[in-house]
Amino acid sequence: MIVLDDAHWGDLESLAWLAAFAVRARELPVLVVFGYRPDELPDGAVEFRELVEGRSTRPIPLHALSPEAVADLVRGSLGAEADDVFCHECWVVTGGNPYETVELVAKVQDRGLVPDAESASLLRELGASARGTGLVKRLERLGHASVRLAWAAAVLGTEISADLAATVAGLPPAEALSAVDRLRVARILTGTRTLEFVHPLIATAVYQAIPPATRTALHGQAAWAVADAGLGVTAAARHLLETHPEGDPHTVRQLRAAARENLRLGAPDAARRCLERALREPPAPEDRADVLHELGCSALLTAPATTVNHLTAALEQPFLSPELRENATFRLAQAFAHNDELGKAAAVAGAEAARAECPRARLRLQTAHYLWLTFDAHETQASDRSRRLARLVGQLPGDTIGERALRCLRAWDATLRGEPAADMPAVAARAVGLSYTDPDWGFELPSLTALAYMYADECDRAEELFGSAVDECEKVGWGGAHLSFGFTLLGLVRLRTGKLAEAERCACEGVRLAERVGDRVPARWYAVGLLVDVLLSRGRPQEALRVARTYDFAPPYPNAVVFPDAQTVYGRLLLAHGLRKEAEAQLTAAGERLEAKGVHNPTWCPWAGHLALAVAEEDPRRARALTARMLRRAERFGTPTAIGEALGFSAAVAEAGQALPLRERAVETLRRSPSRHLYAEALIELGAELGRTGRTDRAAGLLTEGIELADRCGAGRLAERGRAERAGMTATTARSHGSRPSAQRGANTAEPSRP
Template sequence: MTGQQRERRPHGALFEREQEIEAAKRAVDDLGARIAAGEAVSGSLFLYSGEAGAGKTAFLGELRSILAEYGGCTVLQARGSASAETVPFHIVRQLLQPALASMSPERREELLGGWQDIAGPALGIAPPRGTLGDPQGVRDGLDWLVTQIAVNQPPLAVIVDDAHWADAESLAWLASFVTRVTDLPMLTAIAYRDDELEENAPAFLQQVTSGAHRPVVLRPLTPASVAQLVRTSLGPHADDPFCREVWAVTGGNPYETTELIAKAKERGLTPLEESADLLRELGAAARGSGLVTRLERLGSATTRFAWAAAALATEISPRRAALLAGMGPSEGAECADRLRQARILTGTDTLEFVHPLIATAVYQAVPPATRTAMHGLAAWAMTNAGLGAAAASRHLLEVHPDDDQDLVNQLREAAREHLAVGAPEAASRCLERALMEPPSQDDRAAVLFELGCSALLTSPPTTISHLRAALALPEFPKELRVDATYRLSQAYAHNGQLGEAAQVVADQVSATPDGSGRMRLQAAHFLWKGIQLEEEGAQERSRRLAQLVRGLEGRGNAERAMLALRAFDGMIRGEDALEVAEFNDRVLKDGHLPPGLGWTNTEWGFELPSIVGITYVYTDRLDDAEEMFNEAIRSFEISGWRGAHLAFAHEFLGLVHFRRGRLREAESFLREGLRLADRLGPGLPIQWDGTCMLIDTLLAQGRLDEAGEVAERYSFGPPYPPAMVMPDAACVAGRLLLALGRTKEAVAELEAAGRRMEARGRNNTLWAPWALDLAAALAPDEPERARQLADQAVRHAARFGTETAMGEALRRAAHVAGHEGDTLDKLGRAVEHLRKSPCRYEYAAALVDHGVALRRVGRSSEAAGRLKDGLVLAEECGADGLVATARGEIGGMDGAGSPSP
């Protein structure tokens, strides 16, 4: 890419912009030079703000001219529109559709890779594959696509004008993507009116300006620049009073200044003081009511055509505008010519307003009844053209309510289309408008139900409000009541209101006849009660669940759900692991999740397959757990679900790797899960899960300082979330405090955890090893109590019965045993149990601990064997702290062994 310098005489909007233009040129030159030299490339982000008419559009035009001087530059550009704010992905499609349209289908598919089915519907280049698109998945797909364009077709420029009118979906993507453009060979420029953007999209403005990026404010022109413009256009003889009056009338606004000078030239004004009084009248004609009056002078037909163009707003087809104006194509073409001559419209095949200020003034001048009629006709025309309900919905939203059931049906269809492409907010707008029509009594409940479901992934409080309203209607269909209640409980749970989630389904159970629907509600009740951290009546709930499950074979998904809950409850309580796993196995069909209970199934949600996988993790069925969570990742990625669902799957696959002793792999999956979770906001349950697991993993690796940093980053500690965390958060916090040497705080944390666990009968020593950690903390000062706690943990582990639970409890109990013989006995038994366990890290720790204990009693030969075996296994696991311990012990032995090479 080579640059050629050229002199350019800027028009009014570019006066006093020399520094900004030079900065943009330097960025383009630097980007091109680095790409040509094969050097590391750092992209640029430019933000331009200013009032209407400040010259933002002209400045971006100048930037495009600069880019055009260089060969091979890919430019993607888009412009927001006040009338298209409700069109999801409108800006995204403007940016990317032209580039994609020029490619062959094979090239598009190659560029999009696995994102074709996820981002393609939002881009308008592929039909939706499912009924529910995840907005985060669509954003990730767009990230991938633009990154590929930037890497494969450098340099890339992305230019967005009037971002204050961008649709919410495009803005959400831009806000997340532009923060990383400096890592790509690209330049991004975004222009907006700061006052309107602050009002319409404060989150976007905060995110893009929170780093090193600060907007360049395009301010009004000075009197000297206005005088130069006047004399350039009207002649050097223009006197100072006339030039000063031009500045006073326009306030130095570049657009208004340029327009006023053009009108003065048309009127043939002499640019002298005696003509200055006429400038205010001319200035008024350029905006507001003056512009409307000027438009009306062009004739009623031309005015109607302009109104129609304003109603269409973007991508204005002359034929469609003529249709809306009630005229034929030839008369429409004549009106378009008159509007071009009057500098109101520009373009040929596709028309657009010369300036957004003109578009706004014309649209506001359309009589309300006429405007509504035009939007209705536009919607009809778009539907008739086969563009779909979603494309017509922006016009349907503007039609006045009139008890039109066809309109209700169109809006419901548009909502379904919006949901499928990952635009739930647009779907909600359509359904809210449908309620205003209003729908018939028979349809009102269904619309409320659909409205609630549309926000389930993005706004639980909105879902709660709408579903409660729907269920309160006496005419709510019986066939929808179970589904609506279940989803309402999900919304409560996702909003952190587990008590309300359990209660709402419990209230509905009594009114639901026996059958799968009633059992589905019962399952939801036991689910939300069972995962509460602080649950009253936990023991009684477990007894009732066990009683209900007795005799169930898993003949349908409702029965399978109850079996899954029974298995999970038994696992948390530390019941016989063989029986627990047998319940879990009956949930599956031929070893896999049955149809209707899959990871992306919306009838049951992902919670039920989750507890099946977690139960397998803690019952030593790691092969089954790994297969399930790998399937979860595949399912979520294929469906484009890139939010909490995918974060969860990565984190729990990380837990599987941790249990296997693959600590490096575990850390990688856990960090990726937390990265995905972090995008959703702070304090979510999925962040607690990932934080607990990552701290555990780092402690196992011997990286205490990093574990402390993770805890500090996520404010890890009480108060804990209302839902259970895997592993228990208080136990992990106590273990970390103990490792950091803050023993007194650790004791308080672990004792509180123990009281909570014992009151609820939650005795799984792998999920919540509070007693073993507390024993280690108390051993120096209260050795007898420490032994009692450890022995209690061994008894609980024996009841559970897995090799891992028994081996780990014996290993930990050995550290607080009363004498050496007991210590060696427990460690020897721990090694034998863990030898048969799939958990390699715990086995390595038992080998090293046994070797250390044997060395202390002088059994050096046996100690050397244990330590060497433990060292090899610890190295395989990536347990650096354990490796250091084993090496230190081996190196300190006198002739009994030597460190491994």
């Protein structure tokens, strides 16, 4: 069990982390309990509100204490002789609030009142001093030094150092010690060297009672006191955020240092707030570009459009070093890409590469230029770009990080174009080594290497790499687009290997994380497309349609190349619902777009197979031409998965009598494939084909093997189809045997019943 009280006082980053943790903890045998005041949750705590107010949770309101419970508290502290009138008045005065009841009983003890009807009339005045203005007046009666110390403690927050509070309050040690004693006696503070408020409500009341100008000044004093005490820049920054801008360079440096530390700790939103405050200070002209660059980078994963604005402004500043220009341009291109503006991403990186004088910077920006061209769905010079990239990689002499980055691109480009997969592992092996969270190179490049392994049927290696990607992102606190991509691509590998239930869970997590980034951005197209594809593979077309409608998964499609291809998945969804003409239009358009871009690998995007199924009834010749070309390209690529899938589509649209040898070959080929789902489908299709030709003994074995494998994959509808084929074949066999006369049947034996 994990219990957290007073969640409403958590900062936004902590609440967002808690919400994400609670969602994932549903898979564990753990009870997570949050205590919070609904009306005091921060406005920006969107994820936490969705968690505690969603349909999957059951908020349990805490009710006030009953009169009987208050009487028990009173008598437990003041003695059994406390009469009913006194106890009832305690309940009336406090309204059953546990804190106020305990405070009221403590004050009765301090005053030495007898708990009887005569003293009951004094309770209202005593109760008022435990909250609101009554508490403030009680504090003021303790003297100026006590008030200053209580204010300083309220500003510092929790686990308050007595010495630090005295420094913030501006009190000498002896006077501060005396003030602490008075506050302790008055039940406002407790503790000795480390102080805390007796109750959080007291801390809130004291903090709110501080005059605004004084509160701001105390936060300023607290910032320097915390820094001088060696408590770290993030602790000091919490107070600097509450101060007024004064053009202080030291404040800017402190806030920038705190932002770097927050990013290191995985709190990009906290880093963003520090940098926004630093920008308002404002920084010196020569530092402004750096602050804008850092601010843009902090928002990249969750607000790419905001990043574009900040980085564009940074590049317009007069004091801009070549290194800063390179970094800002690289990040600006990445932000454009995350915002589905691939043409701009490639253009800004290419323009800066052309003007860069440093060879390392030029190589890095060239890589970014090629990367975003590769991801641009509307690229017009794809073949030329592929030739230039292949030539450039062929000239690379070593294994520097920049050269590895280009090899990542080369491996992926060759995969898309359908070049022989046997050549991929050698290129990919020399590309491995880039970190997914490398600030200089980004998440996308090492992901392409993992994808190249996956499509080359080395799925174990791909799953290992994407698992590392998720781990890296979580360790550094990347909870936006990149972590969404990580889960989505891990799900893609699991779909590829036939772990459909695991693929669905990954896709759902990818969708949840992508929701933080925005609507109709690449991260969401990736995640939703995968989820729809998985649901269709599991035989749940109605659920897939609901997901598509919920997330607006429909034309117009993104400018980015996404995996799986959104238009192809949408065409497959239409086909699953019997909308053949609409599916034909979408799949034809997808094929034209991918052909124009030089994407010929049928296992990356099997649009041609699905299109063949859509047109097979009306135009069987076209259907067979489509699958024949798909099979040729699959054989060129050379993986068992690609060839086996193409054979399956070919068999589905083959002429009468031609399907059986294709299905035999598909089973034999997919036996060597990591795609257990495709293999299960091939077994069931071959078993059904053999059953129709009367070869029932072998057919039954294939169907049984296919059904068991489909169940393990989580492909329920496929398993049901296999069972139906097996049952139908068994029934046919039974009828066939039942129709023959039996030598043992006597004259009075009844006809056998038919199933």
